[in-house]
Amino acid sequence: MKERVEPRTNLFVLATLRSASGVAPVKVRDVSSTGMLLEGAAIPCVGTEVQIERASSVASGCIVWTAGGRAGVKFNSSADVQDWLPNRSNGQTRVDAMVKTIRSGMAPALAPRSVTPGPTLECDLAGLADEVELVSASLANDPRVLSHRHEELQRLDIVVQRLRLIAESSPKRI
Numbered sequence: 066m067k068e069r070v071e072p073r074t075n076l077f078v079l080a081t082l083r084s085a086s087g088v089a090p091v092k093v094r095d096v097s098s099t100g101m102l103l104e105g106a107a108i109p110c111v112g113t114e115v116q117i118e119r120a121s122s123v124a125s126g127c128i129v130w131t132a133g134g135r136a137g138v139k140f141n142s143s144a145d146v147q148d149w150l151p152n153r154s155n156g157q158t159r160v161d162a163m164v165k166t167i168r169s170g171m172a173p174a175l176a177p178r179s180v181t182p183g184p185t186l187e188c189d190l191a192g193l194a195d196e197v198e199l200v201s202a203s204l205a206n207d208p209r210v211l212s213h214r215h216e217e218l219q220r221l222d223i224v225v226q227r228l229r230l231i232a233e234s235s236p237k238r239i
Contacts, residue, residue, distance in 0.1 A: 071097035077202055078151050079218050080119040084109045090215030092205060093119065096149045100126065100139045106212055108136045120223055122148040151198060151225065190232035198225045 073095040082091045082105060091105035101117065101124070109115060113128045115138060126140040201221040204210045211218065 071099045073097045073102075074146050074150070076150060077205075078119055078149065079201070079205055079215070079222050080117050081215070081219065082107075082109075083116040083118065084113050086113070090211055090218065091117070092211075093117070093149060094135070096144070096146055098140075098143045098146055100129070100137060101144075101149070103136045103138060104134055105136075106134065106208060108134060119149065119219075120226055124149075151222070190228050194225045194228035194232065197221055197228070201225070 074097065075095045076093060078093045080091050080093050080103075082089045082103065086109055087107070089105055089107035091103045091108075094102040094104050096102075103117070108131050109128055111128050111131055114125070115128060116123060116125045117138065124138075124140050124144045125142075126138040128136050129139045130137045198221075201218055204214070204221075205218055
């Protein structure tokens with residue numbers, strides 16, 4: 066196997082895959098400036114030109130390998146990895162840990178939200194974004210939900226992104 070030229074960033078975001086054969090929902094599992102790993106039920110053949118879209122991020126490229134519902138895409142031009150990240154805060158680490166816990170078969174303990182003064186609005190909104198993202202990730206793991214409700218899952222992803230933007234620009238509570 067060839068050594069990677071660019072480092073890969075692991076992630077889990079929903080996107081739309083467009084090709085000459087149609088449009089399909091996919092999960093972006095990792096990304097670098099030169100390509101990405103996709104997972105989905107309708108992966109095109111090797112050599113197919115594709116376009117991957119997520120919110121305002123768009124990348125064009127070619128399928129270079131496929132195996133078991135996964136595909137490698139080589140981009141036609143360099144991409145900004147930051148554009149594909151679900152968020153730029155450390156909240157993603159918490160979400161990753163929660164997804165790992167759920168996948169291990171252990172349900173995370175849900176503590177009631179504190180209503181005592183202290184947390185900032187930013188933290189509250191970021192926490193809501195994390196929870197919506199976790200639910201969305203869980204739903205996207207069900208192939209039936211993914212195939213029938215991919216547009217709704219993308220809307221949830223947009224809600225998460227907007228919550229994070231609002232959190233970043235919100236004034237702090239005293």
